[in-house]
Amino acid sequence: MDLNPCxxxxxxxxxxxxxxxxxxxPRAAEMDKGPGFPDDLMEKMKPLHYxxxxxxxxxxxxxxxxxxxxxxxxxISRVSAALGxxxxxxxxxxxxxxxxxxxxxxxxxxxxxxAAGESIGAFCLTEAxxxxxxxxxxxxxxxxxHGFVINGTKIFVTNGGICGTILVFAVSDSDPGxxxxxxxxxxxxxxxxxxxxxxxxxxxxPVASLFFEDCAIPADHCLGIxxxxxxxxxxxxxxxxxxxxxxxxxxxxxxxxxxVSYAQARQQFNKPISRFQTIQNYLADMAVxxxxxxxxxxxxxxxxxxxxxxxxxxxMAKLHCSTTARMVTDxxxxxxxxxxxxxxxxxxxxxxxxxxxxxxxxxxxIQRMVIARHILTRPT
Amino acid sequence: xxxxxxxxxxxxxxATIKIDGETGFKDSEIKFVVNPYDEYGVExxxxxKEKNGGEVVIVTVGKPEAAATIRxxxxxxxxxxxxxxxxxxxxxxxxxxKALKAAMEKDGLPDLIFTGKGSVDTESFQTQxxxxxSLGIPVVNEVSTLSVDGKKAVAExxxxxxxxxxxxxxxxxxxxxxxxxxxxxxxxxxxxxxxKKKKIDEMTLADLGLDxxxxxxxxxxxxxxxxxxxxxMIEGSVEEQVTELIRILKQDEKVL
Numbered sequence: 001m002d003l004n005p006c007x008x009x010x011x012x013x014x015x016x017x018x019x020x021x022x023x024x025x026p027r028a029a030e031m032d033k034g035p036g037f038p039d040d041l042m043e044k045m046k047p048l049h050y051x052x053x054x055x056x057x058x059x060x061x062x063x064x065x066x067x068x069x070x071x072x073x074x075x076i077s078r079v080s081a082a083l084g085x086x087x088x089x090x091x092x093x094x095x096x097x098x099x100x101x102x103x104x105x106x107x108x109x110x111x112x113x114x115a116a117g118e119s120i121g122a123f124c125l126t127e128a129x130x131x132x133x134x135x136x137x138x139x140x141x142x143x144x145x146h147g148f149v150i151n152g153t154k155i156f157v158t159n160g161g162i163c164g165t166i167l168v169f170a171v172s173d174s175d176p177g178x179x180x181x182x183x184x185x186x187x188x189x190x191x192x193x194x195x196x197x198x199x200x201x202x203x204x205x206p207v208a209s210l211f212f213e214d215c216a217i218p219a220d221h222c223l224g225i226x227x228x229x230x231x232x233x234x235x236x237x238x239x240x241x242x243x244x245x246x247x248x249x250x251x252x253x254x255x256x257x258x259x260v261s262y263a264q265a266r267q268q269f270n271k272p273i274s275r276f277q278t279i280q281n282y283l284a285d286m287a288v289x290x291x292x293x294x295x296x297x298x299x300x301x302x303x304x305x306x307x308x309x310x311x312x313x314x315x316m317a318k319l320h321c322s323t324t325a326r327m328v329t330d331x332x333x334x335x336x337x338x339x340x341x342x343x344x345x346x347x348x349x350x351x352x353x354x355x356x357x358x359x360x361x362x363x364x365x366i367q368r369m370v371i372a373r374h375i376l377t378r379p380t
Numbered sequence: 381x382x383x384x385x386x387x388x389x390x391x392x393x394x395a396t397i398k399i400d401g402e403t404g405f406k407d408s409e410i411k412f413v414v415n416p417y418d419e420y421g422v423e424x425x426x427x428x429k430e431k432n433g434g435e436v437v438i439v440t441v442g443k444p445e446a447a448a449t450i451r452x453x454x455x456x457x458x459x460x461x462x463x464x465x466x467x468x469x470x471x472x473x474x475x476x477x478k479a480l481k482a483a484m485e486k487d488g489l490p491d492l493i494f495t496g497k498g499s500v501d502t503e504s505f506q507t508q509x510x511x512x513x514s515l516g517i518p519v520v521n522e523v524s525t526l527s528v529d530g531k532k533a534v535a536e537x538x539x540x541x542x543x544x545x546x547x548x549x550x551x552x553x554x555x556x557x558x559x560x561x562x563x564x565x566x567x568x569x570x571x572x573x574x575x576k577k578k579k580i581d582e583m584t585l586a587d588l589g590l591d592x593x594x595x596x597x598x599x600x601x602x603x604x605x606x607x608x609x610x611x612x613m614i615e616g617s618v619e620e621q622v623t624e625l626i627r628i629l630k631q632d633e634k635v636l
Contacts, residue, residue: 008576011451012569019566049569062569072569 012068016075019048028080031204032349035161035196037083042117050076052115053091055099059107060115066301070246074297077250081353082204084250088243089158090114093361094121097167097181097236101224110165110183119164119185123240124154124210125233132366134169134179134233139212141170141182143226147219148182150190150212158360161196161206168212169233172226179229181236183221190215201352234311240361241314242304245297245321248357252293252325255332255350256286262336273335282331289324296320312374319367322357329354381434381528383425384490386480386511387453388415389446390501403599407469412445414452417496420557423564425494426457428528435459437487441466441479447580455567455575462487462581464588470502472597475590477510482588487581489515491551492533497522497558508556518549521556 023044031037045051053069055061064072069091077084095114098106113119130136139152150170157163166184171177184191194209224232260283263274273279300313329351333340340347358364391397395410414422425436438453438461440446450461464479471479484490493512498505505521512519525536532550538560539545567575585592612628614621629636 007448007451008573010448011455011572011575014452015455015567015572044566047568048566053569057570063573064569068569 009067009071012064013071013075016072017078020075020079024076024083025079028083029343029346029349031080031082034082034203035206037086037162037204041083046117049115050087051090051117051120052095052111053087055095055111055115059099059111061111066242066304067298070242070297070301073243073246074250074253077247078254080204081247081251081350082202084247085202085205086120086159086162088247089123089240090121092243093123093236093240094159094165094167096239097123097223097232098183100235101181101228101232103220105220106183106223114165120159120162121165121167122157122159122163122210123167123169123236124157124160125169126156127152127154132363134230137169137171137179139168139170140173141168141180141222142173144216147217148222150182150184150215150217152212153194154210154212156197156207156360157210158202158205158207160208160210161193163193163210166191166210167223167236169229171229175227178227179233180226181223181229181232182217183223184212184215184217188215188217199356201349201354201356203352237361238311238314239304241318241367242297242300242310244357244361245293245300245314245317248318248321248325248354249290249293249297251350251354251357252286252290252321252328255325255329255347255354256283256290258345258347258350259283259286259332259335262339279335282335286328286331289320289327293317293321293324312371315362315367315370315374318362319364319371322354322364325354325357381428381432381492382488382490383428383434383436383492383494384439384484384487385418385421385425385436385453385458386493386495386507387418387422387438387440387450388496388499388501389440389442389449390415390499393500397604399602399604402601403468403470405469405602407443407445412449414449415496415499415501417498417500417556417558418453418494419456419496419564420559420561421494421496421555422453422456422458423562424526424555424557425492426565427562428492429457429459432528434491437462437490439480439483439487440464441471441476441483443467443469444582447582450580451575451578452567454578454580455572456565457567457571458578460579460581462583465582465584466592468599470599471592472595473504473506474510474596475585475592475594476507477514478590479585479588480507480511481514482590483583484515486583486588489552492528493517493552493554495554495556497556508554512554515552515554517552517554519554519556520547520549522558523555524558524560526555526561 049062052061053064057063073088141148141150164186168182171179190213192211197207263279264272266273296317300317303310303313332347333351339345392411392413398406400406429436436458438458441464444465462483464483495508520535522537523535527534534548536544536546614624
C-alpha cells in the first residue's frame with residue numbers, strides 16, 4: 001500500500017477543503033445552535049455528488065473509492081462534524097446496505113433519489129432496550145398477505161428529522177430470533193418523527209426518535225432475505241465505522257490546527273505558550289495520535305477497496321480515531337484555557353462533538369469485542 | 381471552437397512566504413493554487429464549451445509542480461493541458477508571453493484565449509497584452525461580462541464611476557478575466573476522477589526554441605516586507621502637536 005496520497009486523493013481533499021472553508025466554515029458555529037442544516041447549503045452540495053459518494057455512476061453517484069470517501073468525510077467534519085455526520089450516515093449505513101444487499105429493482109427505486117440528495121438516508125437499530133445488544137430489538141415486522149406491518153419506536157436516529165429513506169431493523173412476529181432490515185419511506189402512513197433530541201454535541205444534526213405505528217410496507221421493501229437482518233446490520237456498521245472514524249479524525253484535525261495556531265499566538269510570561277515544554281508535549285502527543293489514526297483509517301478503507309474482509313480493520317480505525325478525537329479535543333480546550341471553555345472559540349464545539357464518536361455505530365467497548373473476536377478466531 | 385486558457389500556478393494568497401537565498405522562496409512548504417483571476421477564465425471557457433461545444437485547453441508556463449494545479453483546472457471541465465516547464469517561479473512577462481504563443485502555435489492556434497487580469501504572485505499585469513500583440517489580435521483586460529457569438533466577442537469592463545465600456549472585437553482575441561465574470565464552480569467528484577486521466581503535454585522552453593536566459597526583466601532580490609513599527613501618539617495642545625509633527629517629519633523621518 002502506498003502511504004503517500006496519490007494525485008487523485010490530493011485533488012479530492014483540496015476540492016472538499018475549499019468548499020468546506022468557503023461554504024461551511026462561516027456558518028458552522030451558527031449551525032451548531034441547530035437543529036437542521038441550511039437549505040441553500042444542502043442545495044449546493046447535491047449537484048457536487050456529496051450524497052452519492054460511493055454510488056455507481058448509472059445510479060447517479062460519484063463512484064468514489066473508500067479512501068476518497070474517508071477523505072471527503074474527514075474534510076467536511078473538520079469544519080462541521082454534525083454535517084459530516086449527516087453525509088457519512090446517509091452514504092454508509094443509509095445507502096450502502098441497499099447497494100450491497102438490495103435487488104436490482106430496490107437499487108433502482110431507492111438509490112437514485114438518495115444519491116441526488118432528494119431523500120436523506122437513516123439507519124435505525126437502537127431502541128430503549130437495544131443498542132449494543134441488537135438481540136434486544138422489540139420493533140416487530142408482522143408478515144401479511146401484502147407485505148409487512150411494522151410497529152415499534154427507534155431512538156437516537158441520526159438524520160431522523162430530515163430522513164426520507166429509513167432502514168429499520170426489526171424482528172419477525174413469528175420468530176423473534178430472525179430479525180430483518182426493512183425499507184420505510186417517510187411518507188408511509190403510520191410513520192412519524194418525535195422531538196429532536198437536545199444533545200451535548202452534533203447539535204446541527206436533527207437526531208430524533210422515529211415512531212412506526214402499523215406502518216404497512218410492500219413485501220419488496222424487505223432488504224435481503226427475511227431473517228438475514230443481523231448480517232446486513234453488522235455489514236452496514238462495518239462500513240459505517242470507516243465513516244465515523246473519518247469524522248472523528250476530522251474533529252481531531254480541526255482541534256489540533258486551532259491548538260497549534262493558538263499556542264503560537266497566545267503570550268504568557270512574555271512569550272508564546274508554544275515555547276513551554278508542557279504545551280509542546282501536548283502538541284506532539286496530539287500529532288502522533290492523529291497520524292496513527294489517519295494511517296489506521298486509510299488501511300481500513302484500502303482493505304475494503306480491495307474486496308477483503310475489513311471488519312477488524314474498521315473497528316480498530318473507529319476505536320483509535322474516536323479515542324484520538326476525545327483526547328485531542330480535551331487537550332485543545334486545555335491549551336486554550338478559559339477561552340477553550342467559551343462558545344466564542346471553535347474548540348468548545350469540537351470538544352462536545354468528539355465524545356459521541358466513542359458511542360455511536362458501536363461503542364469503544366463493542367469495537368474492542370469485535371477486534372478481540374477477530375484475534376481469537378483468526379487462524380494463527 | 382477551440383479555447384485556450386492561460387493558467388498560472390501561484391502561491392495561495394494566504395500562504396506565508398519564506399524567502400530562501402536571494403531570489404528564491406521555500407515553495408515546498410506552501411500551498412499553490414490556480415491563479416484566482418485565471419479561474420474566472422477557466423469557468424467562462426468551460427461554460428462556452430458546454431453551450432456551443434468545442435475544446436478547452438489549459439496552457440501553463442511554470443515549474444513541473446504546476447501539473448497539480450493544472451489538474452484542478454482540468455477538474456473544472458477543461459479537456460487537456462500543455463505545460464511549458466521552467467526552473468523558476470519568476471519568468472518575465474515577455475518570455476512568458478513568447479512561451480505561451482509558441483506552445484499555442486505548436487498545438488494549433490485557438491479561436492479564443494483567456495488569461496486572468498493579472499497574477500497574484502508577481503502582479504506585472506502584462507502577459508495578456510504581450511501575448512495578444514505578438515499574435516496580432518485584439519485584447520481586452522478586466523472583463524466582467526462577455527458574450528461570444530460566431531465570429532465576434534462583446535466584452536464589458538468597468539471603467540470607474542460605475543460606467544461600463546462595451547467593446548466588440550473579432551475572433552480570435554485575448555480576454556483578461558476578472559471577478560464578476562462568473563462564479564467559478566467547485567468540481568464535481570466524477571469530474572475530479574476524470575481529470576486524473578486527462579492529458580498534460582509537457583515541454584521545455586528549449587523544445588519551443590526559446591532561451592530561458594533571454595529575459596527582458598530579471599529578478600534581482602526578494603525581500604520580506606519590513607514589519608510596521610508602532611504608531612507614535614503626539615500629546616499636547618494643537619500648536620504643540622503640529623510643531624512636534626513637523627519636527628518629526630523634518631528631523632526623524634527626513635521627509636520634509
